[in-house]
Amino acid sequence: MTHGPDQPGRDRGSIARMDTTDVLVVGAGPTGLTMACELARRGLxxxxxxxxxxxxxxxxxxVVHARTLEIFEDVGIAEDLIARGLVLRGITMWAGGEVIVSAGFEELDTRFSYLLSVSQAETEAVLAAKLESLGVEVERGTTLGSFRQDGTGVTATLRTNDGETTVRAAWLVGCDGAHSTVRETLELPFEGTTYDERFLLADVTIGWDTRDDRISTWFAEDGVIACFPMPGGRWRxxxxxxxxxxxxxxxxLDEVQAIFDRRTATGGVLGDATWLARFRIHCRQVARYRDDRVFLAGDAAHVHSPVGGQGMNTGIQDAHNLAWKLAMVHRGxxxxxLLDSYEQERHAIARSVLKSTDLATKVGTLKSSVARALRNEVARHLAGLEVVQQRIAREVSELxxxxxxxxIVREDKISMLQARIGSAAGGETPTLATMREFEHGPRAGSRAPDGRVTVAGSSGTKRLAEILDGRAxxxxxxxxxxESDAGYERYAKLCERIASRWGASVRAFVVTPRASxxxxLPESxxxxxxxxxxxxxxxxxxSECAYLxxxxxxxxYRGQPIDETKLDAYLRSILR
Structure with missing residues (x-):
C-alpha cells in the first residue's frame, strides 16, 4: 500500500497519513472481483x-455463459472454473406434455459451446484466488462510510470494527449490488418496477430419469417452473x-414438491434442500453509470429478471468493458x-437485457389460457426453424x-463504384466479390472471432485468442x-510506425494466406x-484489409482497403 502527502494531524504531536491507491473497488462479488483482477493485471x-x-x-x-468464459480465458481462470462446474448442452421447454422448444449450443462459434453451471461461491473463489496471485486481497468486514470527489480523485472513509480510516483513490468503482451505497451516495435514482409475481427457489436433489446436461422448463396452467442442473447431482x-x-x-420443500408435481408430471421426488427462498423480481436501471471519477457496474447499475441467467454475466462484462479503459486513461x-464510452456501451446492453428478460418473464407467466395457447403454438413453430434455434443459442450465450x-468504433470502406474488376489476386483494391465477403465479416463493435493460425517461425497452430493480449x-x-513487394514494404513501414508511435499499446501482425x-517482410x-x-x-x-x-x-475499427491516414486518425482519436 502506498501513502500520500502528509496531512495535518489532530494535534501538534502527531502527523496522520492518508492511504492512497489508484482504484477503490467497493464490493467483492463476481463483478467487483473481475474488475479488480482486470485492473491489477494491467498494473494498477x-x-x-x-x-x-x-x-x-x-x-x-x-449459469456462466460462453462469452463470459471467453473473458475468463483472457483473465486466465477459465479452466479452473470449468473444472468445478457442469457443462450444459441445451434448453428444452415443455407445454401440455409436448416439447415446444429445443435448442442446443453445439453449433456456437466458440471454444465454449455450452453453458457452465457452477455455484457463484465457486466463481468468486476462483476470481479471489486469481486476485490474490496478483497481490491483492479482499478487505472483508469493511464498509464504505462516505466519499467525496474533487476533480482529481476521490477521498473515501472506510469503516471496520477497529474504527475509521481514510483512503485517497484516483477512481472509485461501485460494484456493491442492488442496494449500492455508492449509487445512493451519488443520489442516482434506480428507476424501474417490481413484478407482481412472486417466485420460489429451491436447491435440491431430484429423483427422476432426466438428462442432467440440459435446462428444462415447463409452462403449465398455473405457472412456470424451470430446473437447472448443478454439479454434484443437484438441481436449481x-x-x-x-x-x-x-x-x-x-x-x-413440500410446497415446492407440490408445484413441481402439478407442472412437470414427471414423478420426480425432491429432497435434501440446501437453500429454499421466496423472492420478487425487480427490473431497474440507473440513468448514468458515471459521475466524474466514480463508476457503477453490475447490480449497482441494473437488476432484472433471472430469465436467461444474464445478471451476473452482464455485471462481469461491465467490469471487462470498463477496466481496460480505466487502466489506459489512468496511465495516460x-x-x-474513452471512459465516456463505458456508459454509452454498457447502458445500452443492460437496457436491451432488461427489455428481453422483462418480455420473457411476462410471456412465461401469462394468466390467460388463450394467450398461453397462442404462446405455445408460436414457440413450437418458430423453434422448429434452425435459424431461430441458432438465434436462441447466440442470445443466451451472449455471443x-x-x-x-x-x-468509439468505426468502419472505413470504399464505394462499390471504386471496386476493381477481376480476381482477388489481381491487385490490392477490392473487387465486388471481396467487398461482399468483407461485408459478412465482423463489423466494428462486434465480438472478434477466434480461429487457428501459425505464428511465423514456430511450429503448429494456435488459436487467435491465445495470441491476443487483453492488455493491448x-x-x-x-x-x-x-502478393507484391511494394505491398509488403508498405506493411513493414506501417508496423514500424505503429510500434514507434504507440509502443506496447498496439501490437501489429501481418496475416497472410501463405504457408511461409x-x-x-523483415523478421521484425x-x-x-x-x-x-x-x-x-x-x-x-x-483482399487487403485491417481489423483493430x-x-x-x-x-x-476495420477498413478495406487499408487507408493508413484514416487508421492513424482513429488511433489518435482514442490513444495518446
Missing part, C-alpha cells in the same frame, strides 16, 4: 472492500408462486473520452452482444490473395500464417 494499484466478514457460501447465480428449481401467494417466508495512454452503435490493442493487417513468411514484423484460410474466412479478408481489435476482444 487496487483496493477491494466488502462489508461481509466472509465470502458467501450460497450458490446464487449458477425456480417456479412462479401460485396465484394469491402473499407469503414472505421461505417455502417448505488513452484520451479521457451476440456488441457495440456497433458505440461512438491488436492490429491484424490481412495480406489478401494479392513473405520474403519482403510479426506474421501469422493462415494457409488454410481459417482467419481469412472468418474475417471476410480475401480492442483489449476487450471486440473489433474497434
Amino acid at each position: 494499484a487496487v483496493r477491494v472492500i466488502d462489508r461481509a466478514a466472509a465470502p458467501s457460501t450460497r450458490s446464487k447465480a449458477i 428449481v425456480i417456479a412462479s408462486a401460485p396465484a394469491g401467494d402473499e407469503t414472505e417466508a421461505a417455502p417448505t 495512454e488513452a484520451r479521457a473520452l 451476440a452482444v456488441g457495440y456497433q452503435s458505440s461512438p 490493442w491488436t492490429l491484424l493487417l490481412f495480406d489478401g490473395r494479392h 513468411r513473405p520474403a519482403k 514484423v510479426p506474421v501469422l500464417l493462415d494457409p488454410d484460410g481459417d482467419l481469412e474466412k472468418r474475417y471476410g479478408a480475401t 481489435i480492442r483489449p476487450d476482444l471486440y473489433v474497434g
Whole structure:
C-alpha cells in the first residue's frame, strides 16, 4: 500500500497519513472481483472492500455463459472454473406434455459451446484466488462510510470494527449490488418496477430419469417452473408462486414438491434442500453509470429478471468493458473520452437485457389460457426453424452482444463504384466479390472471432485468442490473395510506425494466406500464417484489409482497403 502527502494531524504531536491507491473497488462479488483482477493485471494499484466478514457460501447465480468464459480465458481462470462446474448442452421447454422448444449450443462459434453451471461461491473463489496471485486481497468486514470527489480523485472513509480510516483513490468503482451505497451516495435514482409475481427457489436433489446436461422448463396452467442442473447431482428449481401467494417466508420443500408435481408430471421426488427462498423480481436501471471519477457496474447499475441467467454475466462484462479503459486513461495512454464510452456501451446492453428478460418473464407467466395457447403454438413453430434455434443459442450465450452503435468504433470502406474488376489476386483494391465477403465479416463493435493460425517461425497452430493480449490493442493487417513487394514494404513501414508511435499499446501482425513468411517482410514484423484460410474466412479478408481489435476482444475499427491516414486518425482519436 502506498501513502500520500502528509496531512495535518489532530494535534501538534502527531502527523496522520492518508492511504492512497489508484482504484477503490467497493464490493467483492463476481463483478467487483473481475474488475479488480482486470485492473491489477494491467498494473494498477487496487483496493477491494466488502462489508461481509466472509465470502458467501450460497450458490446464487449458477449459469456462466460462453462469452463470459471467453473473458475468463483472457483473465486466465477459465479452466479452473470449468473444472468445478457442469457443462450444459441445451434448453428444452415443455407445454401440455409436448416439447415446444429445443435448442442446443453445439453449433456456437466458440471454444465454449455450452453453458457452465457452477455455484457463484465457486466463481468468486476462483476470481479471489486469481486476485490474490496478483497481490491483492479482499478487505472483508469493511464498509464504505462516505466519499467525496474533487476533480482529481476521490477521498473515501472506510469503516471496520477497529474504527475509521481514510483512503485517497484516483477512481472509485461501485460494484456493491442492488442496494449500492455508492449509487445512493451519488443520489442516482434506480428507476424501474417490481413484478407482481412472486417466485420460489429451491436447491435440491431430484429423483427422476432426466438428462442432467440440459435446462428444462415447463409452462403449465398455473405457472412456470424451470430446473437447472448443478454439479454434484443437484438441481436449481425456480417456479412462479401460485396465484394469491402473499407469503414472505421461505417455502417448505413440500410446497415446492407440490408445484413441481402439478407442472412437470414427471414423478420426480425432491429432497435434501440446501437453500429454499421466496423472492420478487425487480427490473431497474440507473440513468448514468458515471459521475466524474466514480463508476457503477453490475447490480449497482441494473437488476432484472433471472430469465436467461444474464445478471451476473452482464455485471462481469461491465467490469471487462470498463477496466481496460480505466487502466489506459489512468496511465495516460488513452484520451479521457474513452471512459465516456463505458456508459454509452454498457447502458445500452443492460437496457436491451432488461427489455428481453422483462418480455420473457411476462410471456412465461401469462394468466390467460388463450394467450398461453397462442404462446405455445408460436414457440413450437418458430423453434422448429434452425435459424431461430441458432438465434436462441447466440442470445443466451451472449455471443451476440456488441457495440456497433458505440461512438468509439468505426468502419472505413470504399464505394462499390471504386471496386476493381477481376480476381482477388489481381491487385490490392477490392473487387465486388471481396467487398461482399468483407461485408459478412465482423463489423466494428462486434465480438472478434477466434480461429487457428501459425505464428511465423514456430511450429503448429494456435488459436487467435491465445495470441491476443487483453492488455493491448491488436492490429491484424490481412495480406489478401494479392502478393507484391511494394505491398509488403508498405506493411513493414506501417508496423514500424505503429510500434514507434504507440509502443506496447498496439501490437501489429501481418496475416497472410501463405504457408511461409513473405520474403519482403523483415523478421521484425510479426506474421501469422493462415494457409488454410481459417482467419481469412472468418474475417471476410480475401483482399487487403485491417481489423483493430480492442483489449476487450471486440473489433474497434476495420477498413478495406487499408487507408493508413484514416487508421492513424482513429488511433489518435482514442490513444495518446
